[in-house]
Amino acid sequence: MNCIEAKPLLQAYLDGELGLEMALEFERHLEQCADCARERAALASLSAALGDPALRFAAPEALRRRVGAALAGEAVAGATAPAAASPTTGGEALAGAAATGGGRAPQARAPRPWRRWWLIGGARIAGWAVAGAALAMLALITLSRGPSLPRAGGDTLSGGGAGVVAREVLTSHLRSLMPGHLMDVVSTDQHTVKPWFNGRIDFSPPVNDFAADGFSLAGGRLDYLDRRAVAALVYRRRKHIVNVFVWPAADGAESAVESAAHDGYNLMHWRRGGMNYWIVSDLNAQELGEFARLLRVDAPLPASHS
Amino acid sequence: MDGEEAQKFEQSLLEWLNDAYNLARWLLRDDQDAQDAVQEAFVRAVRFAGGFRGGDRRAWLLAIVRNVCYTLLSRNRAAADNVTFDEEIHHGSADQAADPEAMVFNRLDREALFGALEALPVEFRETIVMREMEGLSYQEIAGAAGIPIGTVMSRLARARERLRLALRGKAGESGKSGRLRQIR
Numbered sequence: 025m026n027c028i029e030a031k032p033l034l035q036a037y038l039d040g041e042l043g044l045e046m047a048l049e050f051e052r053h054l055e056q057c058a059d060c061a062r063e064r065a066a067l068a069s070l071s072a073a074l075g076d077p078a079l080r081f082a083a084p085e086a087l088r089r090r091v092g093a094a095l096a097g098e099a100v101a102g103a104t105a106p107a108a109a110s111p112t113t114g115g116e117a118l119a120g121a122a123a124t125g126g127g128r129a130p131q132a133r134a135p136r137p138w139r140r141w142w143l144i145g146g147a148r149i150a151g152w153a154v155a156g157a158a159l160a161m162l163a164l165i166t167l168s169r170g171p172s173l174p175r176a177g178g179d180t181l182s183g184g185g186a187g188v189v190a191r192e193v194l195t196s197h198l199r200s201l202m203p204g205h206l207m208d209v210v211s212t213d214q215h216t217v218k219p220w221f222n223g224r225i226d227f228s229p230p231v232n233d234f235a236a237d238g239f240s241l242a243g244g245r246l247d248y249l250d251r252r253a254v255a256a257l258v259y260r261r262r263k264h265i266v267n268v269f270v271w272p273a274a275d276g277a278e279s280a281v282e283s284a285a286h287d288g289y290n291l292m293h294w295r296r297g298g299m300n301y302w303i304v305s306d307l308n309a310q311e312l313g314e315f316a317r318l319l320r321v322d323a324p325l326p327a328s329h330s
Numbered sequence: 331m332d333g334e335e336a337q338k339f340e341q342s343l344l345e346w347l348n349d350a351y352n353l354a355r356w357l358l359r360d361d362q363d364a365q366d367a368v369q370e371a372f373v374r375a376v377r378f379a380g381g382f383r384g385g386d387r388r389a390w391l392l393a394i395v396r397n398v399c400y401t402l403l404s405r406n407r408a409a410a411d412n413v414t415f416d417e418e419i420h421h422g423s424a425d426q427a428a429d430p431e432a433m434v435f436n437r438l439d440r441e442a443l444f445g446a447l448e449a450l451p452v453e454f455r456e457t458i459v460m461r462e463m464e465g466l467s468y469q470e471i472a473g474a475a476g477i478p479i480g481t482v483m484s485r486l487a488r489a490r491e492r493l494r495l496a497l498r499g500k501a502g503e504s505g506k507s508g509r510l511r512q513i514r
Contacts, residue, residue, distance in 0.1 A: 074462035083351035087365045098376045
């Protein structure tokens with residue numbers, strides 16, 4: 025991302041309206057660009073100043089009493105007259121109520137449709153909504169450009185459309201890169217990481233350190249993919265992070281490695297030994313493929329195949 | 331909505347009375363008008379509670395407040411300019427000083443920011459107040475103001491640019507008393 029691309033995103037970034045992926049890209053640009061970083065600081069300090077509680081007006085006590093009394097009167101009136109807006113009109117009734125100002129009945133003006141806009145960001149809502157919005161954004165971005173991700177997702181793609189799990193995997197990977205999200209158990213020792221999953225999930229993921237091959241185990245965490253708790257193993261290759269997601273496959277079918285590239289991230293997926301595997305990283309495809317081979321060689325084969 | 335539910339709904343509305351008043355007061359720049367607008371908005375909110383569908387109730391309420399304010403503004407634009415000056419400015423929490431970025435602006439006085447904000451054209455003022463003070467999302471602001479998200483973004487950008495320019499201008503002339511306004 026360069027300055028010309030970054031500048032228009034700055035406000036949306038500060039307002040928490042950028043999708044996760046774009047926010048991360050934007051942050052990478054900020055690290056390299058003193059101009060944009062300065063601009064960010066100036067706007068952030070303006071925001072902080074505007075957030076000063078001293079600039080807010082508190083409702084006078086008299087207003088509180090007035091409104092309380094008015095609402096009590098309204099409740100009495102409401103008990104004798106039917107509600108003015110029928111619930112079935114939903115958002116339109118709301119927009120109508122909001123759009124008509126003092127005194128006019130809501131029917132007096134054509135209701136303004138409650139628009140749904142997706143421009144460059146998800147909603148600015150706390151908690152899960154952020155993840156949901158990021159996921160939705162990611163889905164939009166994924167659908168709108170680049171090669172489509174493979175359909176060979178988990179076992180529950182029914183009705184979900186192509187690449188649902190792939191998108192979840194990529195989103196989880198990006199989320200894991202946010203500060204403090206990467207690992208629940210930090211250890212380079214497979215004998216520490218593997219038992220950590222006991223009692224946290226209902227299966228035992230294969231955990232191996234491949235430090236000798238340049239992929240060192242860094243730790244693991246619980247994640248949630250494809251509507252179930254999954255094991256996420258974190259490996260490092262030089263400065264790159266590789267997330268490995270493992271969970272039991274619904275059937276024992278094996279599958280070869282399928283890969284996809286998206287927005288600079290490489291994803292690979294296969295099924296082996298009764299487990300679904302997804303790996304994702306910004307590592308180049310060749311090295312990630314090498315890692316996939318290591319994992320596959322190491323993964324236990326189902327009894328009937330060995 | 332049965333009686334008990336209605337009562338709960340009213341209670342939740344009253345929790346946002348301060349937010350509603352703040353928005354109305356900034357849009358109308360007049361205490362009495364703001365009080366009238368808030369009362370009208372709350373009555374409407376209760377009357378049209380059935381029209382609420384999903385989303386954030388607070389954003390929904392503020393959208394109603396905003397629209398009542400606009401009706402008042404269009405009815406009596408001249409009255410909106412009657413602002414009384416007062417002696418004292420209310421001081422906010424001191425813990426803001428801990429934020430190094432906020433300190434840049436603490437050096438400039440709040441009075442300058444207050445004045446600059448109040449001087450913004452109303453369409454810029456409403457977007458900036460809804461965003462920065464009430465924490466509404468672009469989508470919620472777009473819904474409340476009946477404008478596309480792209481317009482929300484351009485208004486925010488221009489409002490911020492104006493505020494920064496105004497503050498830069500006022501940073502030089504310090505300590506002019508008498509233009510201080512009381513903030514309740």
